[in-house]
Amino acid sequence: MTRENALVTAQWVEDNLDTPGIVLVEVDEDTTAYDKGHIKGAVKLDWSTELQDQVRRDFVNKQQFEELLSGKGIGNDDTVVLYGGNNNWFAAYAYWYFKLYGHQDVKLLDGGRKKWELDSRELTDEVPSRETTSYTAQEQDHSIRAFRDETVEAIGTKNLVDVRSPDEYAGRLLAPAHLPQEMAQRAGHIPTAANVPWSKAANDDGTFKSDDELKQIYSDAGVDWSKDTIAYCRIGERSSHTWFVLHELLGQQNVKNYDGSWTEYGSLVGVPVVLGDEKGEA
């Protein structure tokens, strides 16, 4: 995967608003943002109610995902262009999720909703009606999803990239300042994990930095490009942003997103945890 395949510009989206076979999908942390205005033709995806199992902590299953996309009017052959607020955090999460269930043609709008708004491009409150499809998903592709045991085994052997803020990494905070301080039982980070906050990869307007700049950032943080990589954050959405950078923009092989992330790891019994700004030993 390369930048050209995975990312589209706001201008490209504007030029293709009426192109058949392209479906815009908005995914926001603030799930009411879409209702206040969205890009013409875009359908809404609610990450908290539609992409999460409402009983267990897990994703919706294959059949539920098929029903979801069919109901949204998204077909297997459609080009899905995802965008959202908060610098595309949840749009990147949905991108990874679509890939997890094997959708072939997915793209991210560079800069997301913010870039679109800063460009003074048009938003509408008109909700499109799309004909129901009969979507067929693939089994989950676990080559891009890490679970807890694999993450524990990766300590000292694979690249672990903690994309949370420095204060969360060091254990001074359990959640980003400004958001509710909740979830994990313990603060800190996984031993040997490099701290590369997701925001390092983005410009102020939410667009991604150049490939050369991105490579430099992760190299400086000690990422060994010859090794497999697992990215994590608190609940797996910011690390989807980093997974997108490493796997989709830079074309790095064997990059997984650990969606259990710190809310799971920081509540596990018996696993090693490091406090402070240093990576710690395996």
Add this chain to the structure above:
Amino acid sequence: MCGAKKGGLSLDGVDVAKEAIIQGQVVRDGEPVGNAYVRLLDRTGEFTAEVPTSATGHFRFFAGEGKWTLRTLAPRVEPVDKLVHASVGDVAEVTIPI
């Protein structure tokens, strides 16, 4: 100060005594800017949070004790930086002209 209202943004339901609040309004020629983005950067310049302004140009952060930078992005203007000091139990009220 229960129910206190500062700068037009209601603090109803907010326990001000426990929070270090930074809030305010983005204005252009005295008029509120409802399509701006305000970024909260920590003392090292690290991104901490970002919110879009409301229809009335308002924003609010629950920050921590210390110095912060507010970086405001809006259509057709260069980003505007403003330093602000937040203290627990206080509301740092900021007007950002762009």
